[in-house]
Amino acid sequence: MRAMFPILFALCAITSSACAAERWHYIELVNTAPESITSFSIAAVGSTDFREVRLGVLPLHGGGDSATIGIDGDGCMRDFRTVFNNGRTLIQQKFNVCKYRSYHTGQYLRARAPAAAYVKS
Numbered sequence: 001m002r003a004m005f006p007i008l009f010a011l012c013a014i015t016s017s018a019c020a021a022e023r024w025h026y027i028e029l030v031n032t033a034p035e036s037i038t039s040f041s042i043a044a045v046g047s048t049d050f051r052e053v054r055l056g057v058l059p060l061h062g063g064g065d066s067a068t069i070g071i072d073g074d075g076c077m078r079d080f081r082t083v084f085n086n087g088r089t090l091i092q093q094k095f096n097v098c099k100y101r102s103y104h105t106g107q108y109l110r111a112r113a114p115a116a117a118y119v120k121s
Contacts (some may be wrong), residue, residue, distance in 0.1 A: 023072055029055070030066040032106030035084035037062075040069070045077045045094055047104040059085055062106075071097050 031037050036059035037061040041050035055067045071078060076098035082105055090105060 002010055005098050024076060025071045025076075027069055027071065027100065028066050028102040029060070029069050030059045030064065030102055030104045031062050032064060032104045033084065034062045034091075034106075035086050035088070036060060036065075037082055037105065039080040039083035040080075041083075042069075042071060043079045043081070044073075044075070045079055047079065050079075052083050 028039075029040060038053070038059050039052060040055055040060075041052045042093070043050040053069050055069075060067055076096050077094050078097055080090075080092040080095055080103065082092070092103070095103060
């Protein structure tokens with residue numbers, strides 16, 4: 001029984017790290033809007049508790065600049081808030097970070113998707 005303890009401990013450690021790794025989702029934020037992004041935040045669906053994501057060098061210029069974002073936590077659905085340098089804010093609700101690997105800001109601005117709102121700050 002004592003000989004099995006190190007094996008069980010190692011198995012638990014491997015399993016725990018694998019489970020922790022599944023809690024992260026990575027998406028590519030692609031700014032296809034004409035304006036530069038000055039701030040990008042994420043919240044649980046329906047929450048107003050947005051957490052700002054560090055994008056590295058700001059602003060994230062329009063026309064195709066991109067940044068990879070790591071999103072932690074359980075569940076797949078998130079709300080995004082994008083603030084542009086012209087003072088406007090795009091709120092994208094119910095974005096599935098498990099299904100999609102990239103988020104293109106210009107796509108939601110042009111489509112005026114029902115889950116997106118473009119508001120003046």
